[in-house]
Amino acid sequence: MDLFIYRIIAIVYITLILSLNGENQPSKCVCYKPNSEHDKERPADNKCEIINHIIGELKFQDFDEHCVKGLETVIFVNTSIHKIEEGFFSNFTKMISLNMSQNQNIGPGIKDALYRINKKLEILKLDNITMNDEILLEIHTLALFPPSLHTLSLRENKLTTFPMQWIQQLTNLTSLDLSQSIHFRHIEVHDVNKSLPLTNLSVAFTGFFLKTLFKNESGDCVLPSLAYFNLERTFVNVSTIDVPDNCFQNLTHLIIKHSIFEDGLYRNSFRYLKNLKWLSLSETFNIYQLPVMNMSLKGLEMNNLQFNFYPSSQNLHIFGNLSSLEHLEIQSLNPGNWSDSSMSDLLSPLQNLKYLDASNNNLSFMPTVISTMSKLETLILSNNSIGVWHSIISGSQHTHLRTILLQNNEIEFVDVRYLPQNVTKLDLSGNPFLCTCDLVPFLIWVKENHLYTATLIKEWGTHYFCALPWNMRNLSLVKFNPKPTDCQPFNKYVITAMVLCCFMVLIVFVTNVVVCYKERTKKHNLKIRYKMKV
Structure with missing residues (x-):
């Protein structure tokens, strides 16, 4: 029985490997004859793309001679090519881009691919084809690189x-x-x-x-x-x-x-x-x-510099001359023990900043200097300990702000009145939301803006949970639906009437206490006088 199961698993594994290699999948190349039956309904274009498809040997007879003359882009990536017919690309008279990457068995055969190649070729990618110094020397000696090249990629070779x-x-x-x-x-x-x-x-x-x-x-x-x-x-x-x-x-x-x-x-x-x-x-x-x-x-x-970033006078002014800076990433510098004034000294010169990423910094507050960055478009403060942030980010100050990423902080509720109106991406997942009436306006805002399936708030049903109260801990915000009466505010007239009633009851009570006290005192005095006469 175990052997039978093992064989089934092996067959499935081999089938998956073959499908990933694309051995049985048609290529995106009309000019390639072995797949002409698959592509006969598709009109010919100026591109031949064969990826993850075993070819083995590139030969003239496998390609339509007239078709290849109109090709401008040719891609043979991960096709297990081990041999190329000499002068194979001589018929590709209009080819300007050739990609032969991920064919580790070509080796010296790449010379045959470049022999008599189109002299108008502009882009040549020969990544991971086991090219070494000797092969490169032969290509140079034979002058096989077309003089028209403007892009040459030889990545991942030897x-x-x-x-x-x-x-x-x-x-x-x-x-x-x-x-x-x-x-x-x-x-x-x-x-x-x-x-x-x-x-x-x-x-x-x-x-x-x-x-x-x-x-x-x-x-x-x-x-x-x-x-x-x-x-x-x-x-x-x-x-x-x-x-x-x-x-x-x-x-x-x-x-x-x-x-x-x-x-x-x-x-x-x-x-x-x-x-x-x-x-x-x-x-x-x-x-x-x-x-x-x-x-x-x-x-x-x-990001993540191997350096002790403490608030010294030198470190506070490293951005002093960068008034033109638009993109800043300072992840994992750990200025968590810095004061708000120190962060202001560091970032205040950057008034033209459009992109700021200060995630993974153990910040317990959002630096107030961010409120002055009116050109900010993307703000990333993920994986910190920020709890309060509404007063710093507002629609009136940040009209250009499109992206706010504050996941995995200490945010308990969201005041939608301060959210910039132009935000298109908002991520507050992983925060310990306090599921009380204070969170209801945020839930209503999400529903009214149809954000359950939109890109503004992603993973709404799987990454937004209640942290408190304890009876709702780990409850998805999707399931947090308080009744209208639970969060209905008291009428001010009712509250006034209740206060007045309580006050009148208090007056009556105090009056009764005083009257009782006086009566008891009067009786006590009469008893004393009576005893004295006797």
Whole structure:
């Protein structure tokens, strides 16, 4: 019996794997003959897309010769290609984009794919095809990269070094992606005899170590136009770029998330990157001082820094020069012991802020300085201990506010009078709501705005619960339906009449007490006089 069950499970598992690989699924390519029966009703277009479909060998005979001549975009992703007929793409005369990624068995066969390829090709993606230094050298030697390329992606391969002189002939190449190749270490520029047009360069998730400038033997900058540089999860020597002639004068986006600063980060770091618009320092290591940026930054990410962020005079003024900042992320910096005035000193210069994420900071209050940020569009303060927030966020002050995320705080009720009218996304899930009459206006507001299935409040029935009173603990707010009489306010005339009645009863009672006292006193005095006469 156990063996029978095991076989059934094995058959189901294999069936699922085959379905995920798409072995029996038709491709989205009219020109591919094995699937022509599936696609004969669909008109031909300029795109051939075959993903998760086992091909094995690319051959001329499997494709319609006249059909492929009109293709502009060709995608063969995860198709188990291990062999390519030489000059296969020579008939794809209009092809401008080719993606051969996730075909780990191609190896040296990629040369056959590039042989006599369309000289107008603009985008080439060869991710995870086990390309190594030797294969790249052969491609360079045979000049197989079309000179028209402007985007080249070689992610997740086995490269260790990339000599920039090998792409000198690609005068239109503006984007190069070498990320996720764990053995990658070096970019060689010494032999480059002219500046390259690259504007985007990524070496993220590699063993790359930035410790020298991109200068050739003559001392000229090889990448003077570089605007976007992704160094996520690499090694960075910050002093390399902290010089006036750092070759990054046009850099606008610098991504250094989860990287290690080999020589540390200091107060004056990045001061020579005058045109920087976006800087990501999240989860970085070896921070000795937070840098004071003297530039017109638009976006700054400082999430979960490995740094003791206490309210010193230096830390309070790190944003002092960032009046143009529009996007700020400061997750998990833990300023929970800061006072409201300290938070105001930190954030008050940011009056143009549109996006603020200060989640996971153990904040027990919403900083009052937020009330002055009239341009704010997105506010994220999730996973804190905030209880009171209505007086800081209001419709009159925050007319641009669209997104409010306050999940997992200490919010007990919601005063809908202070909710900005233009909010399109509101998340208050995971808060300990006090299910009393004070919460009823919020429930009515939700129902009147038809928000049970809308995007404004998500997971209304599964993530909104009562915390108190105890007899309603863990009760979904969907099921909290108090009777109208339970929350009906008293009539003021009735209350006045009751007070007057109580007051009159009190007067009568006091009068009776006084009269009784006087009678008893009078009787007592008469008894004394009578005894004295006797």
